[in-house]
Amino acid sequence: xxxxxxxxxxxxxxxxxxxxxxxxxxxxxxxxxxxxxxxxxxxxxxxxxxxxxxxxxxxxxxxxxxx
Numbered sequence: 001x002x003x004x005x006x007x008x009x010x011x012x013x014x015x016x017x018x019x020x021x022x023x024x025x026x027x028x029x030x031x032x033x034x035x036x037x038x039x040x041x042x043x044x045x046x047x048x049x050x051x052x053x054x055x056x057x058x059x060x061x062x063x064x065x066x067x
Contacts, residue, residue: 038044051058 047057051060
């Protein structure tokens with residue numbers, strides 16, 4: 001991406017360039033995934049081990065009070 005004073009100059013693309021950009025945008029849009037992906041196994045494991053109150057994370061000291 002461009003920024004600064006060069007932005008105004010690049011505002012009008014050639015029709016071929018725009019076509020290519022739009023095509024790429026459409027292709028990427030088709031490939032979008034909205035499922036939840038787990039990036040870090042360690043974080044997942046830690047989150048599952050953490051104590052929860054009504055589904056939300058809680059401090060260890062808060063656990064005794066609620067139960």
